[in-house]
Amino acid sequence: MKIVVVGAGAMGLRYGVLFQEVGNDVQFVDTWVPNVEAIHRNHGVEVTRDGENPHLVDVAVCYPEEYHGEPDLVIVFVKDMHTVEVMERCKHFLRENTYVLTNQNGYGGAEMIAQFVDRKKIIAGTAMVATVMKGPGKVDFVGKRGAGHVHIVKVEGEPDPFIYKVADEMEKALMHPTVCTDYMGTVWTKLVFNSVVNTLCTLMNIRMGEFAAYKNAEEMSRKLIYEAYDAFDAEGINMEVGRDELVKQIMYVSEVSNPLHYPSMHQDMTTNRPTEVDYINGAIVRLAEKHGLKAPYHSMLVDLVHLKEASRKYEEPVKQV
Template identity: 35%
Template structure:
């Protein structure tokens, strides 16, 4: 299958590598020119369990993409989604399926401006990865992937894509309620990504804090109240216990979440407005008090101003 990874950062590079290794024709598309140039010149450096390998996968800037793929997997940053969709409009074919695996909430409405609803798939992934530098991806741990079609008539096609992803070792399965899973993952990001970024720590270090249990439950409670307005029922204690399992180093405890990678490590803007900020914004819209998410959003934005000059 011809697959374009749009947003070939840490996670996009991981998916691109695994799909390429499984025999698919993969193209990496990213706006970071240095990253693209190094991949094309030297290959993608893949670091896995301490071993390094170089993998030749074509990479290009969005404006240089010409070939229409069978499947586009979106891994852009949330704030870059609409600009990216505008820049790749030439490869959004009539029958091109578009799978959104972005962190955060509210992306479906943005994609629908550019892609026929029947071609949109939404997903949630629990894989992790990091970038050691341009052209150098670090693979950590195992993961899984849920996928569901937007249009009810496209269930068979969605299951076929799940099969292709699973053949690449991505542990994909078809979901009957991916919206629930998207909100549940947003709770993970809304507790761990933002907290580790504010506190400058990894997931294990955060989990060892005596304040962590109550803090994550207070954040999740606000997510649950907003999610209920969309017909999504989240059990606060169940979600919290799932997050607490991630503290284990054998899971993702040693991992610095993507928001930490963006702001602390690479001095880039974060996706806070599409995670805690989304809950804060929708809380105001629905007249729901969200003091924890309001404060977290403000603190991360303040930290962005201090770090990004």
């Protein structure tokens, strides 16, 4: 399969490298100049797993305007707020038969991609995989090979042969994919997960395991999840799992699967980048308000994250090397 990964950041590199390892033709496209230049300079990207065994992986990367191929699949891993801007720079290689896969963190990425691609050609989903960008041209895959799983779903229409072809390649790469049939339920389930762990770990500057160790972590998770599910019930969204089951999943993943992991929002906060809180907790607030409901817990978290973002100007920025 001919694949273009748009966004050679943490998750983009993980997906692209894994697909490349099982024989796919992978090209990376990125707009982050220091990253592109570092990969060019080093003739590849430095990959570690759980911080160990650094090794160079040969990858091809260029800026969007420099790529003129005809990919079968475009994988989008850019921050939600940059989706339209980056897709505009990539639209020249989005052909009539090109599929686009997005496993972005928040809600709205697929809707923005639909400005450029037929909705029936968009595959959304979720990735329960932890990856950290250590700096330009350096990425750390968290967890043992084969850890985590991926859910993929057509944004519109029933699963077709192509989504199963993508799933087959994911299975070869030990990504453990599940092909789902309910777009809204799939995407919102992961978003609620992120609205708890990403946001609270970011605000408290802690790892997931440190969050799980707090005596009231489960009750905090339950309050946020129940508030979000009230909005989903009003919208008529059928979630993948029930409220209490998602509480259990959050505690298990935080305590057992990825206890040493700092979520992606935390990585953005510590490197002075904008966070995606408006597309995560903020999306829940907007959905609640659409139905005349309030979401005070999530609304407060949005404000607290933005306050923390604003306070960074009083701190010395963290330099990536």
